[in-house]
Amino acid sequence: MPWIDYERREERVYAPGVTVAEIVADMVPVELLIAERVAVRVVVGGRLILQAEWETFRPEPGAVVIRVIPGNSGLLRSVLLLSATIAATALGQWYLTPALATAGISGLAANAIVAGATFAAMTGASFLVNALVPVRPSQKSSGAANSPTYAISGWSNPVSPNGAVPMILGxxxxxxxxxxxxxxxxxxxxxxxxxxxxxxxxxxxxxxxxxxxxxxxxxxxxxxxxxxxxxxxxxxxxxxTQVIEENVSVELTSGHAGQFGPDSRYSAAAASKIQVDHTFPGGLIAYSEQQSGESTVNSQGAWSIEFAVEARLETSDTWTTVGPWTIAGMQQRTLTATFEWTPPTRGRYEFRDARISTDWDRIDQSPYTWKIISVSNWTAIRTFRPEVxxxxxxxxxxxxxxxxxxxxxxxxxxxxxxxxKSICPDWDSETQTWITRETRNPASLFRYVLQHPAFVRRVPDSKIDLERLQYWHERCAALGLTYDRYHDFVSSLTEILADIAAAGRAKPIRRAGKFSVAIDEPGKPVVAWIGPRNSSGFEQKQVFVKPPDAFRISFKDQTNNHEDAERMVPRPGLVCEPEEIEELSLPGVTNPEIVYREGLRRHYEIQYRRFEYSVTQSYEVLTAERLDRVQLSHDVLNAVQRQARVLTVDEEAGIVIIDETVTMEAAGSYVVIFRVTPDDESAPDDGLQRTVVTVAGETNALILEGDGALPEAGDLASFGPADEVVIDAVVKEIENGDGLQRHLTLVDYAPQIFELANSAVVPDWNGAVGDDIETAPDDDVAPTAPTIASVWSTAIAPQSGSSMLYVQLAYGAGGGTVDHFELDHRLQGAGSWTTETLGAGASAAVISTYASGDIVELRARAIGTGGTSAYSATTTHTVAATDPVPMHVTAFAVAQISATTWEYTFSLDAQPVGTGVRIKYRLGHYTTWAELTSSFGGVVTVSPYDSSTPTIVDGTEYSFGARAINSAGQESGDPIVIQVVVSAGGAPSLDFSDPANSQNQFLGW
Known part of the structure; x- marks a missing residue:
């Protein structure tokens, strides 16, 4: 069975007076007819013209449809669909197959015959039943699911080796x-x-x-x-140039290098320069803390660490010393240094790295006056290449x-x-030219994509329906329709064109071998009449679908720096809160107002396009294409409806004789619509409508009321009740059938969809999720009084060194929203209050204006948008009375555990918060706390505690004492004093006259 390539067809225009034979000779050469043994069918005005009439039949203005049906052999394997227009706009479009183009056609329009990829796979699945412009699936189920732009919330720069080079549209x-x-x-x-x-x-x-x-x-x-x-x-x-960085996380120690050898890493291949990073996470510094009486003197100094660095070519066994590398520093924060080496030849190199200097952080530095921070990590190896x-x-x-x-x-x-922003040829309606400039118009971007370097087979202007795009551009501009999208994902050309077209309320098609669009818009001309005379297999069905309460539409909000946003579009007429909510995808739509209108338009499509009609037409009479407007009549829709053809017309009497019998009732009103050729080729083919004089009974003679235009013999006529003589419909889809049949799916034209969506008042948009409310439920209610939950104070605060009063407030139960609190305080008996203001989230205050032992009065109230609460009950508090009482030391011992280290152990009868032990010592035998003159620099809180203080001297007796202390600095009254006799040898001190230490210079203050 020969197939029909409906996506390609050819149009040609001829002057009035030309015969059918001349048209056929021009469009289908004799050599093709002979070589391919084809059959030719010619249809004019829905009527088949027999071959015997070709020489004498001169078509009137309108469409001549030619079908070329192939034989069983030869190159031609598909039905050729040709359309000739006689002095008027063609009512349909027909595609010409590539096979015909290879057959050597010549004639008036040979140059218009084109071959190319079919666009049959353009439309995607539709989520809305009977939506003429298909609704794209959610981005999660489409190619955009791999888009970093849509997959990540917020800003994030992806790393996508071999990924798609982004294309900006809009x-x-x-x-x-x-x-x-x-x-x-x-x-x-x-x-x-x-x-x-x-x-x-x-x-x-x-x-x-x-x-x-x-x-x-x-x-x-x-x-x-x-x-x-x-x-x-x-x-x-x-x-x-190229840089390849490998992160390394290795701590370099001289001990590890001495036992296991240096650590090593490889560079990338073809290295022309190599860098190595070392990081000191705690900084690199020397410091000291020395007691001078009751105060501590801090000093800092520079310090340096040395590393040995070697390298070898991957294919060589010979190591080259490229260091030593000395890093100096004097900072107690992260320090990073870089070593750079240029190899003699390009290649992959192995680097090995070892620390030479002492691992100061891994030894006991307590015997030394100066302490060293020098932990070092190998953190990166970096390869450079000279290529871009x-x-x-x-x-x-x-x-x-x-x-x-x-x-x-x-x-x-x-x-x-x-x-x-995208910049490309953009249609300028004022100058009627294409100008290269910034644009967001879907029509311009549609053309831009077809000719974009991202696609190997770029489409020349001659294969783009520029005239149609120009019209579409002006319509998009008038409606404010734009397309803004960052295509950083792999997608087919058909998907991208479909998304762009959908943003402009259109769908891609091929017209006369050119890329074009069919636009879903009001005011379309009628291009075909469909009824029992030219179709079969009529079916009508109502789509029973429960419409959602609302659409939830996610988009990139152009009014908020294209941040992720979401807009709810409730169903028109909904009076309750939405419960059944469906996601709606609108790729490339970023204007919140247009998002809302498009959501409304989809709601109205569900409401006004509930019926779906199906008919089958032969290619010999088919003239409509997708999204074309047609007039549909059938006696299945209404038993009174009839479609007939005019036999004769009595102009004087106003009587039209048709070839079908119609039935009228005495109380009925009837209309007949004749399909006539308009005088103006730009006028729509809406038909000639006349009111019929009601004559009860059956008849084929229609008496027309009043004066008006009349049809001619041969014109089609649709008869029926005045309110339903025909159905105004739009072709939703056309599918292949058996033989030369084509199945058409139609839906109601419903122009009110556009009017309602375009004229709707769009709610103000602020980007917030949820409905706006003028007043919160508790905004007009004063908050309830707070309570003073707790009060705590100390004689000596850790930060200020003076007394501190800490007050914690708690919200009252119920009441309105709290904006802030006011906390009043004063000395007991004072006349005026001092007020502290606390944010609603803070609800706590620190007061440092009172001395230890002061009795303070406290009260608080809450302030909100609905008013001010009453004051809380007044609370009194004695400053420092809540300090923890120091506990007694119940046990204390000091033991020598090595030649240089003491172990201190102690226990308390209780452990309040902030309590520890102060330890004092003195060389010799003493029995009271006051006799011990030296002390540790701080409070010891952990038992046991190891320290090299004081220095251990062989054969010497030491006295030690311990006393509990709290956070306010208050000490317990009963210290423990003990004596210990040293039996081990002393420890060497750090000698700065040693040449090994001569590189370290100290700055003290």
Whole structure:
């Protein structure tokens, strides 16, 4: 059975007076007829023209449809569908197959015959029954599910090796992917992050760079390069060549290196330069704390650590010494240093790294006056290559960033975002020309995608229906329809075109071999009349679907920097809170107002397109295409309806004789609509409607009321009751049938859908989820009085060194919303109050204006939008009376556990919060606390406690004492004093005259 390539057809226009034979000779050459043994069918006005009439039949203005049916052999395997238009706009379009183009057609329109990929797979699944413009599935189930833009909430720069190069359509704030792996570098001892991003195909204007929500210029020590993707762009200088960074996490110690050998790592291949990072997480510094009487003197100094660094080519056994590497520092915060080496030849190198200096942090430094912080980690090995990091044949919009990360960022920059805009040929209605400029119009972007370098087979202008796109552009502009989307995911051309078209209320089609669109809009002309005379298999069904209470639509809000947003669109007429809510996807729609209107339009489609009609037509009479408006009549819809053809017309009497018998009732009103050729080729084919004089009974003679235009013999006529003579419908879908049959699915035209959606009053949008309310339920109610939950005080506060009063408030039960609290306090008996204001979330205050022993009065109240509460009950408190009472030391012992270390153990009869033990000592035999002159620098809270203080001297007796102390500095009254005789030898002290220590210089203050 020959197949029909409905997606391709050819149109040609002929002057009035041409015969059918001349049309056939031009469109179907004789050699093809002979070689392929084809049969040709010609249809004019729905009537088959026999071959015997071709030489003499001259069609009137209108459509001539030609079918070329192939034989059983030869190159031609599909039915050829040709449409000739006589001095009027063609009522349909017909595709010409590639097979015909290869057959050597010549004639008036040979140059118009094209071949190309079919567009049959354009439409996607529809979530709304009878939606003419298909509704795209949720992004989660489409190609966009792999989009970092839609998969990640907030800003995040993905790393996508071999991923899609993004394409910007419209205007969006985006987090572009890394075009090269980010890396770190050290500048003046501080970490910097270096990144390079691929934003989109160029040209693409850029503006408003930010990190997260913060503008770039709010950061310090930052350099940004933006390139908009023009061939004249200067090269990127911040990140000009390839860098491969491998993170390492190895603590380097001389002890480990001495026992197991140096740690090693490999560079990447083809290295031309290699860097190694060492990080000191606690800083690199020497410090001392010395007691001078009752005070402590702190001193700091510089210190340096030495490493041995070696390298060898992967294929060599010979190691080359590329160090030593000495790192000096005097800071007690993270310090990173970089060692750089340029190898003699490019290749992959093994690096090994060992610490030579003493592991000061792993030994007991208590015998020494100076303490060293020097923990060192190998944190990165970095490979450089001279090649550019991005190898791409087309100009790209890019960004490169160098920013100080120390004390500004937590790790690498992964929240860089920028506004990017598309620039392409855009239709200018004033000048009636295409101008290259920034645009968000779906029609311009539709053309842009077809000719975009992202697609290998770019479509020339000659294969794009520019005239239709121009009309569509002006319609989109009038309705405010735009398409804004960042295509950073893999998607087919058909999916992208379908999404763009849907944003402009259209769907892609092929017309006369060109890429075009069918627009869902009011005011469409009628292009076909369908009834029993030219169709069969009529079916009508009502779609029983429970409409959702509301659509939930997720989108990128253009009014809020394209942040993720969600809008609920309730069903028109809904008077309760939505319960059944369905997700609706509107790719590329970012305007909150348009989002709402599109949601409304989908609701109205469900409401007004509940009926679906199906008919079957032969290709010999089919003239409609998808989304075309047609007139449908059938006696199944109404038993009185009839479709007939005009036999004769009595112009004087106004009587029309038809070839069908109709039935009228005496009380009925009837209308007949004739399908006539309009005088103006641009006029719609809505038909000629006349009122019929009611004559009860059966008749084929229709008496027309009043004066008016009359049909001609051969015209089609639709008869029926005045209110339902025909159904105004739209072709939803056309499917292949057996042989030359085509199955049409139609729905009601329902132009009120557009009027209602476009004229609706859209609620104000503020981006908040949920309905707005003018007043919260408790905003007009005063809050209840708070309570003073607890009061605590101390004679000596840790931070201020003076007394401190801490007051905790609690919310009262019930009442209105609390905005803030007021806490009043005064000395007992004083006349005036001092007021402290506390935020509703704080509800606690610290007061430092009273002395130990003062009696303080306290009260509080709550203030809200609905008024002020009463005061709480007044509470009194004695400052420092709540300090924990120091407990007694019940046991105390000191033992020598090594040649240099003491172990102190103690116990208390209780352990209040903030309590510890103060230990004092003195060389010699003493029995009272007052005789002990030396003490530890702080309070000991852990038992047992190991220390090298005091220095152990062989054969010496020491006296030790212990006493409990609380957080206010109050000591217990009964210390324990003991004596210990030393039996071990002393320990050496650090000698700074030793050459090994000569590199360390100290600064004391």
């Amino acid at each position: 205007r969006m704030r985006v987090s572009p992917p890394h075009g090269a792996l980010p890396y770190r570098k050290v500048v003046n001892g501080e970490n910097h992050g270096v990144s390079r991003y691929v934003i989109a195909y160029g040209p693409a204007p850029l503006e408003g760079p930010r990190i997260g929500s913060t503008p770039i210029d709010k950061y310090k020590e930052i350099t940004l390069e933006l390139r908009e993707g023009y061939s004249s762009d200067a090269p990127i200088t911040i990140y000009p 990091p991005i190898n791409f044949p087309y100009p790209l919009a890019q960004a490169a960033l160098d920013i100080r990360a120390t004390e500004q960022l937590n790790g690498q920059v992964d929240e860089f975002n920028v506004v990017v």
